[in-house]
Amino acid sequence: MRLKRPTVYVILEELRMKGLVLKIPNAKKQVFIPKDPQEFFEEAENRLFRSKSILPKLMAMARKGEGKPQVLYYEGIEGVKDVLNYKQAVEGMSGKEIVGFYAHTENTPKELLPLFDDWQKNMEEMSVSMRGVVPDHESLKAYRAEDEKSGRKMKIVPFNVYSSSISVDIGETFTRILSYKDLQGIIIENQNIADALRQIFEMVWAKY
Numbered sequence: 001m002r003l004k005r006p007t008v009y010v011i012l013e014e015l016r017m018k019g020l021v022l023k024i025p026n027a028k029k030q031v032f033i034p035k036d037p038q039e040f041f042e043e044a045e046n047r048l049f050r051s052k053s054i055l056p057k058l059m060a061m062a063r064k065g066e067g068k069p070q071v072l073y074y075e076g077i078e079g080v081k082d083v084l085n086y087k088q089a090v091e092g093m094s095g096k097e098i099v100g101f102y103a104h105t106e107n108t109p110k111e112l113l114p115l116f117d118d119w120q121k122n123m124e125e126m127s128v129s130m131r132g133v134v135p136d137h138e139s140l141k142a143y144r145a146e147d148e149k150s151g152r153k154m155k156i157v158p159f160n161v162y163s164s165s166i167s168v169d170i171g172e173t174f175t176r177i178l179s180y181k182d183l184q185g186i187i188i189e190n191q192n193i194a195d196a197l198r199q200i201f202e203m204v205w206a207k208y
Contacts, residue, residue, distance in 0.1 A: 019043060069190035076183050077111050083178055083185030084119045093171050094126040099201045100169025100176075102154075104137035107165070108180040124150055131155075132169070133204055135162045155208045170197045 003011075012032045015021045019040055024031040074083050105113075123130060130152045134140055136159050147154055167178045175194050177186040188194075 069188050069193060072187040072189070074185040074187075077109070077115075080112060080178065080180070080183055080185055081115050083176060083187060084115060085122075086174065086176065086187050092173065093128050095128070096172060097129045097131065098123070098169050098171050099131045099198060099205075100133075100167060101162075101164065101201070101204075102132045102134045102140075102169070103164045103167040103178075103180060104135050104159075105139040105180060106137065108139075109183065112180055112183075120146075120150060129153075131201075131205065133157055133162065133201070133208065135159050135164065137163075155205060157208055168197070170194050170201060 009030060012021060012023075012030075016023050016032065019035060021032045021034050024033060072086075074080065105116075132152070132154045134144075134154050134156055136156045144154065144156070146152075165179070165181055167176075167180070169176050171194060173189060173191045173194055175188040175190075175197055177188075179185070
């Protein structure tokens with residue numbers, strides 16, 4: 001199919017705006033030549049490098065915003081995995097402490113159990129210390145047997161007082177909420193919320 005001349009010029013102009021062709025000044029007619037592919041890709045790489053160099057500043061500005069929380073929702077086995085391996089929890093918590101209110105694992109899908117084990121090992125390798133409030137439940141006996149070796153400090157609360165099937169843990173800038181049975185997870189990226197929940201945790205920790 002042959003294209004009409006006006007259509008060709010429209011396409012060439014679009015290619016010029018994308019940096020793929022050059023327009024040569026000519027008084028009588030429009031002249032276009034293809035751009036050297038190597039030069040095009042070098043320019044693209046330079047733009048990408050400049051963009052990456054300012055990304056941290058843009059992210060910092062976005063977080064300041066007006067204190068507006070960033071809320072991320074996940075579901076399914078892969079979603080739970082993504083919540084456990086959330087980048088701020090993995091990259092930002094090395095050598096620090098996570099605190100939380102942890103659930104019993106009764107009726108938890110068996111596919112999740114290896115994910116928990118991998119997460120625990122990851123925390124140990126990153127030297128992340130953990131304190132938590134947990135229910136006194138048979139499903140958690142194996143974890144409690146490993147607490148001292150793994151460097152975890154857990155306070156066990158009678159099941160009739162605390163029987164949650166949802167875990168809430170708090171890092172420095174994020175709060176993570178996991179419903180094992182429903183295969184749902186939420187990340188709230190906001191330091192003010194994390195600070196408030198950490199204070200609530202400390203009050204409960206002091207009581208027990």
